[in-house]
Amino acid sequence: MRYISILGSTGSVGEQTLDIIRNNKDHFRVHSLTAFQNFLKLSDQIKEFSPKVVVTGTESNLEPxxxxxxxxxxxxxxxxxxxxxxIDLVVLAIVGIAxxxxxxxxxxxxxxxxxxxxxxxxxxxxxxxxxxxxxxxxILPIDSEHNAIFRIIKEREKLNISSVTLMASGGPFLNRPLESFRDITPDEAIRHPHWSMGEKISVDSATMMNKxxxxxxxxxxxxxxxxxxKTLIHPECEVHAKVEFDSGESLVFCGKPDMREPIGFTLFWPQKAPAIQSGISDFSEASRFRFLEIDxxxxxxxxxxREVLQSGSQSxxxxLNAANEVAVDAFLSRNIRFSQIHQVVESSLSRFPDVTPGSILDVFAIDSEVKIVARGIIRNLKGA
Known part of the structure; x- marks a missing residue:
């Protein structure tokens, strides 16, 4: 029996984790659940899974x-x-720097x-x-691409990696005319064509910031x-990653776009997880796959x-991350347009020197300062 702590149990990944536990109660016991404020959903989860500990972001009326x-x-x-x-495994499904x-x-x-x-x-x-x-x-990555890379590497542990390729879906606006991007609404941005995800990551997928x-x-x-x-857009979302080794060998990982599959892998690891879903039904279907460079x-x-990664700047x-969090929140609140998200990030990047934080406290300090500046940029955009 493995005891599981789920941080962010009422979100998309948290719910899918509990779905797997629900179907494998002889393997797992929920030790703890945490949620910020979705108390109605949390109450249902407590009734079903009887956790020992529950952490909430604000006061609730659930204790009695x-x-x-x-x-x-x-x-x-x-x-x-x-x-x-x-606790044997912590499932960390909270969004953002929190x-x-x-x-x-x-x-x-x-x-x-x-x-x-x-x-x-x-x-x-x-x-x-x-x-x-x-x-x-x-750390066992749940993101489908990194989960795929992890699994490939575990199959070829004695080989040295030459490169990895992360696949991107292209999001909901891959073929939408660029001139209409300023009119994209939050409701449109959170409707991903393949994945069931939370609002923030759905918007990140639409802007390609997620990748x-x-x-x-x-x-x-x-x-x-x-x-x-490396990165490629793969609109069908059935190839998740490719790993190239210096031996000349390349391995790809295929599977249907279902987050329960990588979640199940992490829950059962290092044991083999039962099949959640099948891969592509017939490999002849692979002929329809498309692989595109990111525009x-x-x-x-x-x-x-990509520019920040290449620069090596840790600050x-x-x-990048802090300004994007603020910009996405502003977009979801309808305070800026979709096409202004990257403007907030780019403007924020230009306003700070390059430093190397030496501690987690330094990271939080930079994150906090950036968010203040980013909110000021947003206020100026609204007034323009």
Missing amino acids: LFPDVQFRIGGNPLTEVVTDSE ALKPLEAAIKAGKSIALANKESIVAAGHLLMPMVKNYGAQ GLEIFEARWLFNLKSSEI RKRFPAFRLA GAII
């Missing part, structure tokens, strides 16, 4: 309904719950971490990955150089991410 559950409130309890000695503190705590506790949060690795990968080694922790963040994630998770990380004019957010990565 579940007297046997330990309720805690706020950010600090997140770092406390992930270090509990009973996941950084519990991720650091889980690493220092030597936990296995199923990671669905990329922002923390983008902002602090240079600090976190040495910790993983020093504390004997393990931009993922190249940083690949850099740190697999200790790669910028030149070793950096259509997707300027990806261009910015640049924090700025």
